[in-house]
Amino acid sequence: MTADLVGRRRRMDAVMEQRGAWPVDSPWLREAMAALPRDAFAPDRLWRWDGHAYVPLDRATDPAAWADEVYAGPDAAAVTQVTAGLPSSSLSAPAVVADMLDSLRLEPGHTVWDVGTGQGWSCALAAWRAGLGLVVSTEIDEGLVALARRRLAATGVDAEIVAGNGTSSVPPGGPFDRIHATYAVETVPYEWIKAARPGGRIVYPWGRLGHVVLTVAADGRTASGWVQGLGQFMADRSGPAPASAGYDGYAKVRGSGDPEAEEVVERDLEPLADDWDLRFAVRVAVPDAVVITGRDEDGVNAWIHDGNASWAALSARGDGSAVLHQGGLRRIGDELLTAWSQWETHGRPTPYDYGITVTPEHQWVWLRDPHGPRWPIAATKEGERRAALPL
Structure with missing residues (x-):
């Protein structure tokens, strides 16, 4: 042959x-x-x-x-x-x-x-x-x-x-x-x-x-x-193992406990599945968030976790809204929704609108200008809110 x-x-x-x-x-x-x-x-x-x-x-x-x-x-x-x-x-x-x-x-x-x-x-x-x-x-x-x-x-x-x-x-x-x-x-x-x-x-x-x-x-x-x-690439073998991108990883982080918070979110979750500009913006603002999506008769659902101890689930209700359940050391669902709102406020930028600066002390992502909105790359303390730095 x-x-x-x-x-x-x-x-x-x-x-x-x-x-x-x-x-x-x-x-x-x-x-x-x-x-x-x-x-x-x-x-x-x-x-x-x-x-x-x-x-x-x-x-x-x-x-x-x-x-x-x-x-x-x-x-x-x-x-x-x-x-x-x-x-x-x-x-x-x-x-x-x-x-x-x-x-x-x-x-x-x-x-x-x-x-x-x-x-x-x-x-x-x-x-x-x-x-x-x-x-x-x-x-x-x-x-x-x-x-x-x-x-x-x-x-x-x-x-x-x-x-x-x-x-x-x-x-x-x-x-x-x-x-x-x-x-x-x-x-x-x-x-x-x-x-x-x-x-x-x-x-x-x-x-x-x-x-x-x-x-x-x-x-x-x-x-x-x-x-x-x-593009997607293999991770650095000498660094920490990346969190599982599948549902099993979410299930492991969530465990069997009940949610610690519940609320209705007035958002259609469709962009989380299909809009890679949004997904990139979430990746910038909440770099350790693993986002998994799936569809049922009510629309797109999402499961989020940090590979450690925090999780959130967004369940579509069929009317353009969703129920948010979350738990763990931080409210990672709120962090994702905040990043989504920031992305909209900044005019829905594409990945090509972002850049990175590296110094001996710090590394950060910036939007459109090195002196514009920026986000730290280095891991923050557990539970610390990641938001654009007004520098």
């Missing part, structure tokens, strides 16, 4: 073109992805969700299905590793890889630190552009280090891959003109700022929903920049 990889590559290229997903300002990316195709960096075993669990998909036994998974679409990541039943590594979606590397504004001769090698694809693409010996990549999983080294050698890419925790340690070769992270962090490790040259760019996935581009200031001590794109 064989798979038509060449045909699938051509179809992916065409779909990217039809969608306008090839970055206009970085035409080199299309050439690089043709020279270093995605399938050359995919392991022989991938994992596919069958509706109940992740099941293995092996190239040796079903090459066509394996190839379909590699080239499922511009927005489709391919799960390459499953740990305790959950994805722990993936081959990022082609459109997201292109968007992030375009945001990097990478030029020949730049020194690059690729944080989180994974399968080695983004490292290889960066090295194709930057030049021989100018890219160093770090990976915490030593098994992935060995695999990525073999893939780079097989494709003729000259880049260094080292085993290490990119969140807490810096590889040799700095200071770097560009830093490109492939896993999500909530707080930017300040080591990244110190490792970049003044004027350098840092592109990284922030939390659960998008990636950010920071430019390091001339003094080398601070960095600031805008949310640049959307």
Whole structure:
């Protein structure tokens, strides 16, 4: 059995073109992805969700299905590793890889630190552009280090891959003109700022929903920049485990106790399910809130928890209102509704209206202007209300 990889590559290229997903300002990316195709960096075993669990998909036994998974679409990541039943590594979606590397504004001769090698694809693409010996990549999983080294050698890419925790340690070769992270962090490790040259760019996935581009200031001590794109990424393995995004996580936090507060809320919950501008605003203002939605005959319902000890449930009543039940150490349902009202007051901004600033002491998200409304990124004390800071 064989798979038509060449045909699938051509179809992916065409779909990217039809969608306008090839970055206009970085035409080199299309050439690089043709020279270093995605399938050359995919392991022989991938994992596919069958509706109940992740099941293995092996190239040796079903090459066509394996190839379909590699080239499922511009927005489709391919799960390459499953740990305790959950994805722990993936081959990022082609459109997201292109968007992030375009945001990097990478030029020949730049020194690059690729944080989180994974399968080695983004490292290889960066090295194709930057030049021989100018890219160093770090990976915490030593098994992935060995695999990525073999893939780079097989494709003729000259880049260094080292085993290490990119969140807490810096590889040799700095200071770097560009830093490109492939896993999500909530707080930017300040080591990244110190490792970049003044004027350098840092592109990284922030939390659960998008990636950010920071430019390091001339003094080398601070960095600031805008949310640049959307996408979901694997979390930092060395950080706290992310709270479960499924209903089971909510049920665990809520437990069997009765609600401590109940009220009727005059809101149609439909936007919580469908409006990603609102979801992003909630993510900014209440960063630890996990929001799950579902529909029944009365409309959209929502379940919210913080992965720790606070929960809320919004149950649609069929008339554009909902009943709010909540309990725990804080009123996380009230926090979500406050963030929703703030978003409306600010004119329903999109994710691209937000930016982030990092200093040695603080990190915060701002809206439209670094000196405008802002929200702290660092975790606040349990029970402390998160609100826009009037600074």
